[in-house]
Amino acid sequence: MTEPGLAADYFDGRSARPRRVRLQLRAGRLLILDDTPSSASAVVIDQGTPLRSAALDEVRWPERTRHGARIAHLAGGGELHALASADWDAFVAGAGLREGFVVRSQQSWRAVLAVSVLLLALVAAGWRWGVPLLADATLAVLPASVDAQVGEIALQQVEARWLAPSKLPPAQQAALRSAFDQAVRSAAAEEQPAPYRLEFRAADIGPNAFALPGGTIVMTDELVQLVEGDEAALVGVLAHEYGHVRGRHGMRQLVQATLLGAAGSLAFGDFSGLLAAAPALLGTLGYSRQLEREADGEAITLLRAAGRDPAAMVGFFERLARWRAARGETADDSVLGIAFSSHPADAERIERFRAAARQ
Incomplete structure (x- = not known):
């Protein structure tokens, strides 16, 4: 049975009109399949030819956020837009792609709070000690x-x-x-x-x-x-x-x-x-x-x-x-x-x- 894949809009970089596609992952590659009602490949992948195929490392994957669409950029031009962000995140996770530390931290209020406190401490330290020391060094010369x-x-x-x-x-x-x-x-x-x-x-x-x-x-x-x-x-x-x-x-x-x-x-x-x-x-x-x-x-x-x-x-x-x-x-x-x-x-x-x- 053919994998259902993920619905998305494909912009080929030449036209402003999006094309409805279905995304699938096979053998370390991202397949972009035509998903218009008249396309047979929307039903049976083996009977259709992908509109485009890209290695996973050639795709600039979007960071996970709480709201908004997911937009992936393809090497050589072209974008993929997915409004169903939860489905996109599940699709990417199923591909074995792992989020970086920064992205994971952004999703944690504890991490954001800790970084904010650290930033304020650094600013206060710079104001209290850094600027006077730099001013002393400037006056010395x-x-x-x-x-x-x-x-x-x-x-x-x-x-x-x-x-x-x-x-x-x-x-x-x-x-x-x-x-x-x-x-x-x-x-x-x-x-x-x-x-x-x-x-x-x-x-x-x-x-x-x-x-x-x-x-x-x-x-x-x-x-x-x-x-x-x-x-x-x-x-x-x-x-x-x-x-x-x-x-x-x-x-x-x-x-x-x-x-x-x-x-x-x-x-x-x-x-x-x-x-x-x-x-x-x-x-x-x-x-x-x-x-x-x-x-x-x-x-x-x-x-x-x-x-x-x-x-x-x-x-x-x-x-x-x-x-x-x-x-x-x-x-x-x-x-x-x-x-x-x-x-x-x-x-x-x-x-x-x-x-x-x-x-």
Whole structure:
């Protein structure tokens, strides 16, 4: 008795019209038999000539899935479509063809869950350790001249948008420069201090200070006015920004954002710019909080070296909080610098400076 075989649609690669066929397996070959009502070979295989015959290893067998048709590709062109997926899977299994490990794993929710957890762990590890290590390696070979060029471009852009010439008296600017320079030299001791350039500017961004790659530190007139010229507090703020300069934090953030953006583009493709930018944004904010804590540590070191009480920074943050409250603002509303939304919470920073003052 002739084997019934499996019903399928055959596309020969030359015509878009399918042909109804019946598939059978014999002697390691796939036979494609005409299964139209007028074909005798649909009833008795031995009386018909196969439309096509192919060795099993010349067929690109489809992976088993829960839904959808099965489509097999034939060497040299042509396809076989089978809508009865369960019958197709039984037919293939009867031929002795075995599924690979990946295909079997895809059918197991336990395996999919395990792979998903592993993938998330790898992504988290890359974000937590891989990107910072790669950024360190990049910074190690990146010359300081690049920092300076990036910093100059950034300063020009910030000045064009937010900054104006300072209105502080030259004598007050000179006194603050001298006090800060003395603190830097005291903290550096025998080491060579990191080069920096202190600039004073009037601004629409309120009380602020920020450091740019290359060593430029900008302090706004409004910040000096906020603390009523309190030299210890201003030295503390500048020392915090000097910590960014010394650690090349600006370039580090730029490198990390670039790496995360590149990874996002690879993962999501250029067609999804928003998704590709999200990892860079979130990653940069996270790293910024870490770097801010490092910069606060530098501020404590410089204040102590200069013989100044770290508690001066507590007063600064309290004044800043009152200024925000009077304007109905929060830390997240600030544009740049010391009150960046990526900074640790003010309460955390105040407690750290208080603890440093008690020691």
